[in-house]
Amino acid sequence: MIEFRNVSKVYPNGTKGLHHINLSIDKGEFVVIVGLSGAGKSTLLRSINRLHEITDGEIVIDGQSITTAKGKELRHIRRDIGMIFQSFNLVKRSSVLKNVLSGRVAYHSTLRTILGLFPKEDVQLAFDALDRVNILEKAYSRADELSGGQQQRVSIARALAQEAKIILADEPVASLDPLTTKQVMDDLKRINQELGITTVVNLHFIDLAREYATRIIGLRGGEVVFDGPVEEATDEKFAEIYGRSIQKDELLGATAE
Ligand SMILES: Nc1ncnc2c1ncn2[C@@H]1O[C@H](COP(=O)(O)OP(=O)(O)OP(=O)(O)O)[C@@H](O)[C@H]1O
Numbered sequence: 001m002i003e004f005r006n007v008s009k010v011y012p013n014g015t016k017g018l019h020h021i022n023l024s025i026d027k028g029e030f031v032v033i034v035g036l037s038g039a040g041k042s043t044l045l046r047s048i049n050r051l052h053e054i055t056d057g058e059i060v061i062d063g064q065s066i067t068t069a070k071g072k073e074l075r076h077i078r079r080d081i082g083m084i085f086q087s088f089n090l091v092k093r094s095s096v097l098k099n100v101l102s103g104r105v106a107y108h109s110t111l112r113t114i115l116g117l118f119p120k121e122d123v124q125l126a127f128d129a130l131d132r133v134n135i136l137e138k139a140y141s142r143a144d145e146l147s148g149g150q151q152q153r154v155s156i157a158r159a160l161a162q163e164a165k166i167i168l169a170d171e172p173v174a175s176l177d178p179l180t181t182k183q184v185m186d187d188l189k190r191i192n193q194e195l196g197i198t199t200v201v202n203l204h205f206i207d208l209a210r211e212y213a214t215r216i217i218g219l220r221g222g223e224v225v226f227d228g229p230v231e232e233a234t235d236e237k238f239a240e241i242y243g244r245s246i247q248k249d250e251l252l253g254a255t256a257e
């Protein structure tokens with residue numbers, strides 16, 4: 001579903017973001033990417049939908065190169081990829097329903113979406129998506145009236161309405177409390193299992209990574225230093241990924257980054 005072929009990324013200022021990454025992520029996997037701050041997690045995730053351009057190699061999505069795609073082809077590949085951010089990225093003053101419907105924009109002409117003319121089927125898709133993340137009753141609330149956890153569920157619903165085949169989530173729970181964190185991670189996991197959506201999540205905390213991932217990829221200095229099933233991601237392996245022994249409070253997710 002997602003293939004990295006010898007991918008490197010050097011930022012214009014010379015910083016190495018990614019270094020010779022080779023990865024193959026299958027349909028339906030729930031992959032968690034871990035690593036210290038600056039390890040390259042966001043760079044890796046954002047290069048998947050070309051939010052960041054890579055400087056070398058190629059990324060292939062469902063058999064199509066997103067690296068060389070242009071125009072309509074690129075838009076169609078991107079349509080299959082939903083993105084979830086730490087800061088939710090909602091239009092705060094719009095209703096929840098409108099935010100979720102914005103996931104349909106790539107399927108219609110610009111004029112139609114500017115006028116907010118979404119077909120009935122789209123509205124139904126949006127309601128179904130809200131139902132799946134258990135906030136259907138919030139459909140007509142303003143987005144900024146919702147709690148952080150609820151806002152994150154709106155952004156998950158938006159990806160569902162988009163009918164994304166891949167969900168990329170960059171630190172989706174970093175601004176949430178532990179209980180809300182669990183609800184949002186549970187939503188992502190359930191959607192992954194029920195709909196088979198390939199999910200790649202960046203997480204700071206390794207206890208969460210262990211709890212939810214089927215596969216863990218460890219990055220360090222822009223390189224993959226661990227790639228394996230959760231069972232193999234032992235404390236020793238994590239110490240290697242993090243380049244030092246891990247403090248207990250980090251295991252428990254208590255360190256503010
Ligand atoms: N726009 C940019 N210009 C230059 N260097 C950048 C840019 N964005 C990131 N970097 C650098 O690239 C490297 C990887 O950054 P990245 O944001 O991918 O790390 P990360 O693992 O997501 O970190 P964090 O856990 O803090 O989010 C870091 O050294 C960072 O300073």
Ligand SMILES: [Mg+2]
Pocket residue numbers: 041042043202
């Ligand atoms: Mg990051």
